[in-house]
Structures are given as C-alpha cells and as structure tokens.
Amino acid sequence: MPSKLTHEEAEALVISDDPEHPANLISELCRDFYKLGWVTGTGGGISIRQGEHVYLAPSGVQKERIKPEHIFVLPFAQSSVPKPGSKRDFLRIPSKKGLSESQCTPLFWNAFTMRQAGACIHTHSQHAVMLTLLHPRDAQSFKISHQEMIKGVRIGGVGKTLSFFNTLEIPIIDNTAVEEDLTESMAAAMEEYPDAPAILVRRHGVYVWGNTWEQAKTQSECLDYLFEIAVKMLLAKLPLVGDN
Amino acid sequence: MPSKLTHEEAEALVISDDPEHPANLISELCRDFYKLGWVTGTGGGISIRQGEHVYLAPSGVQKERIKPEHIFVLPFAQSSVPKPGSKRDFLRIPSKKGLSESQCTPLFWNAFTMRQAGACIHTHSQHAVMLTLLHPRDAQSFKISHQEMIKGVRIGGVGKTLSFFNTLEIPIIDNTAVEEDLTESMAAAMEEYPDAPAILVRRHGVYVWGNTWEQAKTQSECLDYLFEIAVKMLLAKLPLVGDN
C-alpha cells in the first residue's frame, strides 16, 4: 500500500481543472448514472484506466456525491494479480477516513487485462436485473437481433461495431455473496464469449467496458436500451431474435 | 412550546453555511426525494437527529420548496413521550405563519428511540404502495431474497448489512385516518420484527431509518429499488423468494 509518490504528487493525480480528467469524469459520470437509476444505494460505478494509471471510486459510498478527492489511483501494473481480498499497490489513497477501494476492483481489472479496455462501468440497472429474471434459470446468455441500437455496440466491447443484422449475445453468470468472488466466473465467461461486449450478472446487474470512457458509456446506454426493450418484448411475448 | 434559547440562539440552530448541516440537508434531500416521486403533493419527508437535537420539516407544505428557516428543532429528550396529539418541547419554531411540525413526528421518534436511529425517511413511493396492494389483504410482511440490492440494507436498519442469500422481511401495517395514529402499530411491528429495516404502511408508503442520514438515504434507495422490482416480479408471476 505504500506509495513512492510524495503527498503533493499523489494529490496532483486527482486534482485538475480539466473536466476530462479521470477524477473529474468519474465524479461527473457517477452523478449522471445515479439519475439513470444505475448506481443508487451506493451500488455500481465506473473505473477509468489512463495509460498506466487506474482511477477507482471508493466502495459503499453514495456514488452521486463522490468528489475528485475521494478517488483512488492504482498503478495498472500491480506487483501481484489484484485477486479478491488481495493487497493492492496504490499511487494515491484518499485521506478521508473509512474509504476503501471499490469492491469491483478485480472485475474492472478483468476488462483492463483481458480486453485492454480503457474504462469499465458496472450498473445495477433494473432493466439488466429484470432481463436475467425473465430468462430461464439455466440460460447461459441473452441474445437479441434486429435492433438499431445493436449498431452502437462493439465486438468484444472494443472491436468493430455490430451490424443491424448481427445477433448480440451476452453471457449471464450467477451472482455470488461477495462481489469480488465474481472475478473468476466473469473471466471464464469473457474467455468463452470473446465477442461479448458485457457480462450480465443474474439478480445483480451488468459489467460493460470499452476502449475509452466515451465508448464504455455509450455502449452502456445502448445495452441498457436493449435490456429495457427486451424486457418489454418478453412481457409482450415477442421473440428477441429474428424479424417477424 | 417555550424555548429556553434566545431568538438569536434559536435561529443559529438552522442557519449555517455547511451544506451538511441538518437544516440544509433536509431542504436539499426533500428536493431530491421530490424528483424521485417520494414526497409529491406535500407527502413524506425526512427527520435528522444530531445528538440531542432533532430537525423536522413542517407538515403539509411543498417538500421540494422547504428552506432551512422552515425547519423545526426539538430536544430529543422530551418532557413527555411525543405521543399523537401531545404538546411537544421545541428549541426552535419557524416564524413563518401557519407552519406546524410534521405529522410524522411520533413515528420518527419510534425510529430514534427504538433503534437509536440518526435519521428517518418517510416516502409515499408508488412502488411501496403498489407492493402492499399486490400482497393479500392479510399478509403481515413482504419478503424477498437473492437480490444484490439486499446487500445495501442493514439488520434492523442500523446493524450489519444483509447478505445476498439472506431473506429480507419487512412488516406491513394497516393505514389509519390520522398519520399519528400509526405510532403504536408501527412500534408494535418494530418490536415483533427487530431485524426489519423499515415499516411498510398499506395503501400509504414506507418508513426507513438508519444510523445516519447517509445510511437512511441509501437504505431508502435500496428498499425502493427492491419494492419496484418486486412489483415487476409479482406482475410477471416470478417468485420473490428463492433463486429459481
């Protein structure tokens, strides 16, 4: 946990006049996501990786009230894999008492290491959760096709955008008691579904990533739109795949 | 009703530059709750207890337009139990004509005295009301399990957080003609369900509390999320308890 940086250097990592600085963006985007119902009740959040720095919100706080000075900064290259419960290397730890890094840390790392993502968003959107509830208990994935909004989603979250006629498929994994315990099953699903731009977690929410925060955000919006309309279609007994 | 404080001392209880001062927080949070549909039409509100001072909004006013100078301040230690209709001790009464303290006063007191809560929120959220309407007339409680958002809720509202595998149970009590007349049945339900973090009132809304305003607010969000998804599940004929 010790940082090689002086206090001034560490603070400079999160204090900036640039609204596009990751510490400012995370604060702003969490406020926006709160209004969308994605991160209420302290759930959900976003992590941004900029080169060798990873910016993280704290765990268990009101996401819509995060300030830049609450942001953790970690070196992307950790001295050991950031496994659940593992001790991590930090460049900057907020001075406010009682804050610990997001419990999603190893899950965000999955996106950074397995997809070279520049940002990863986690939401508790009810559209995502209802969608998993409306799938049979043993369903391995959610599929949808013939929707314009599919065109806003990239192959594997970071490749070329999908076509209107492609079928989008997103794996659904089971939830666990502790958030970090999703690390391995999320990684396994990402390996089994290399084209998937996101991972749905049954009765919990979704993880979405992208090359940049802009792509992670716009893909989260496209996917949330698709989850919402898929729920409506299932309730109206309309098929999700095909155009009939 | 007489206060031992001078006028200046009483005013100083609600006028502060600190956005986290209870009088400022109540005003701000009521605006936020209004946008969530929790306190429209003058209904609902929040009371904050800070040490020996209890801060209360007025009754029957537009909650989204409350200003700090409209806030009542009461000593937590009342010379008699703040029963329905009883005369209460005040430290500060707003000078604006026609204001009286919230009709929820003795209900908030239940949370302060029986759970040592630091804040209590009352909402008329339609999700809470629809949930009670979708329960059989003689249902004593609402139960749900296997939802990530359960993890944001504390045992008894003030203890340890629940686990994903715990079943959350919230008693449902009948509504009464006068808000204050809920005092005894709410207290009885709190005794019968010591682990419950909230009390649902049939055809009316919900009372939620926490150790602090932050915990009361984030638990209100988690519970409102759970009420909303439970309504959707019931309408889709999905079971609320279990993971099948």
Added chain:
Amino acid sequence: MPSKLTHEEAEALVISDDPEHPANLISELCRDFYKLGWVTGTGGGISIRQGEHVYLAPSGVQKERIKPEHIFVLPFAQSSVPKPGSKRDFLRIPSKKGLSESQCTPLFWNAFTMRQAGACIHTHSQHAVMLTLLHPRDAQSFKISHQEMIKGVRIGGVGKTLSFFNTLEIPIIDNTAVEEDLTESMAAAMEEYPDAPAILVRRHGVYVWGNTWEQAKTQSECLDYLFEIAVKMLLAKLPLVGDN
C-alpha cells in the same frame, strides 16, 4: 381589448423580481410541469388569479420556454362572460407577435367563478388519459378510496381535505373538437359534482384548481399520483374502491 393602463403600467404587471409574482410563477411552474410530462407539445398550462387580476399563458407555445413577458393579464371582472370565441378585456397583451391567450381561458374561468379558485391547472398527463381510456365508454366518473394521497385533496378543490376513508369521485366529460367547447360541459359537471376537486376530460387530460397556486399544484400532484396508481391497479385487476 383596449387597456386603460399606460404601456409602462401594463408591463409592470408582469415584470417583477419576486419569484412568487404570478408571471414568474407561471413560467417556472410550466417548466416544472413539462418535466413531469404534463404540458409537452404545447398542451396544458396554469392560470393564476390574484385578486382582480388573472394571469394567463399564451396558446400553442412551448410551455417550458414561456417567459414572464409572454404572459397575458386580464381583469377578473370581464364586461361579458368569457365564453368560447368571445372578445375579452385585457390589462396587458404581450408585444411578441402571434401570441393569443390560452384556449383554456373560459375553462379556467369556470374554476374562478364557480369555485372562487385562485389558480387552475390543466394537464395532458398520460395517467389521466389512460385512466379515462380504461373506464367504460359510458362511465360518468372515476372513484377511488383507501389511498393516503386522497388526504391531500380538498372537497370541491377548495374546502376541507378528504379523509383516508372517503371515496374521491371525479367526473369524466367527453372531449370536443375545440378546447373552448368544453366550457359548458365542464360547468355542468362542476354543478352536478360540487365536491369534485377536478374534471377529467376523456382522451384529453384533466383540470384541477385550488384556493391558491400552491393548493392547485399539490392537488394536481396528489391527483396525478392517484390516476397513475389507479391505472396500475386496473391493469392488475385490483378494485379501486374498498380495502380488500
């Protein structure tokens, strides 16, 4: 149409630093109502009567972009009844070209003259419209009981508040091709249902009034809440009246 006031006197009727001045309030409230989905697409609005002055928004404009200088001011005492199509007396006409007074003028007048209301709100809320659509074609009124939000509604819109155990009844009248042609049927319904706090217009919306703009607004919120939950109850096949 000629005003006895000088141009300066007429302008002074709508230009004020006081946020509670009717011209400022109408602009502000229309923005708020737009966000609630009550006055989109130029529909709906609010008129405030202050003593002998009536303040009106223009017809057919974007309600969320009204400015105080767009407000019409009329003497409450008109030289003839403000019937549909009739010429009205004005104290102030906005100088912006192409504006005419709200087509709801004679309907607002119904509330002012028959109920001595100080404000009247008209919305196109989908909850109101869906509620009329879910009623049989020949239903004369909507009834609901045993809802906490009923307690925010006043008898006749201007009397004592209703009790939780009262049954709220609101007449439903048929829509007409021209808004002003609702004048007589609205007045007839107000006579037949002296206790009704509002008039529902089938496939159109609702008119709600109160002693003051605050009461008109909070009653609009309570009624819209009740319309919304009544629609949900009807779709879920729950009875609107009774407590079973």
Added chain:
Amino acid sequence: MPSKLTHEEAEALVISDDPEHPANLISELCRDFYKLGWVTGTGGGISIRQGEHVYLAPSGVQKERIKPEHIFVLPFAQSSVPKPGSKRDFLRIPSKKGLSESQCTPLFWNAFTMRQAGACIHTHSQHAVMLTLLHPRDAQSFKISHQEMIKGVRIGGVGKTLSFFNTLEIPIIDNTAVEEDLTESMAAAMEEYPDAPAILVRRHGVYVWGNTWEQAKTQSECLDYLFEIAVKMLLAKLPLVGDN
C-alpha cells in the same frame, strides 16, 4: 468538400451569443432529447435549415455533449443530390479530428426538399420502436384517432393542424443495415403518404419534421406521446382508432 469561405467566415457560422442560433439550438436540444431518452448511445439528433444553410450534428458522438464548434454547415443547394455515400458540399467542417457529418444527412434532406421543412428530428425513442414491434410484420402504417394530442400535429408536418376527430396515419418502413440506405424508402413513403407528419422505421425509431425547429420539436413531443399511449393501449387491448 472545399469551402469558398475564409476560416473566420466559416467559424462565424457556428459561433454566436444568440441562444436561438442553430448551432446553439442543436447543442441545447440534443441535451434535452438525451434526457427524454430519444438520443442515447449516440443515436438520433436534429438538423436545422435556416434559409440556404443546413446545420448538422456529427455522426456517432455523444449527442448530449455536442458543442456549437462541432456543428457542420452545408449549403442547402448541393451541387449534386446528397445521396447515400455521396460527397457533399460544406460551408464549415469542425476542426476536431474524426468527426463526420450525421449519417442521417440524406434523410434530413428528404424532409427539406420534399416538405420544405425547416428542421428534422430523428429519435430512437423506445415508444416508437415498441409501437413498430407491436404492429404486425406486414403493417404499412400506424393509425390513431380521438386523442387530444393529435391536435398538435400538422398535415404533412408543415400544413394545418389536425382535428381531434381526424385519424393520424404514419407509414412504417423497414430498417436497413446502413442508415443512409433508408433514403429511398423514406422518400417513397413520403410520396405515398403526403399527409403524414413523420416516418416510423421498424425496430429503429422515427423521423419528424416541421416548418421550424419549434414545430419539429413540439410535433416530436406530440407524436412521442401518441406512440407511448398507443403502446399502452395495445398492451391493454384497447382499439387505437374510434371512440368506444
């Protein structure tokens, strides 16, 4: 692509203190449309034609974060028809790297040339998409009557407003893999339905136009309201046409 204007003249086309300048309006309206869920995930947008200048947002960007300096300006009179994939004449191209003009360009042009529209709005509103999904696969159009909000819609989008008793009819065309490939089928539908104020695109969204941006916007609101209530009516098995 070369412009006859100097750099200063081209920049002056989009930089203005006037909030009603098209470059400012497009930025503001896109933020508003984002909040309505019309243009999330980079989808949708608005183009304004002012005399011989057409103002266009860029393609594939976050619509709620557009700034005036991102706006393209084209001469309305193009040296060749702005067909899909065709090279277009520009008066001003944003200097920010990687921006290209909206893929809706030839579709907006349909509205400008075939209806002399002054503005055209494209949304991905879920109400529009669900409405197309709830129509039979071979339905050629959506029809509705006896709704007050029909009165806010103009014949052909630019003529006289419809009456409450008129039946509004909007053609539904099939979606294509590439947005620009909708150009011909949209034009064909506009010819076949000269009175239609909009074109619905199955599984995609809607195009709405008007004489001015105000009319395009208020008609988009009226139509979106009608799409939403029509979806509710279809799910509740209520007929869309007639008054029974």
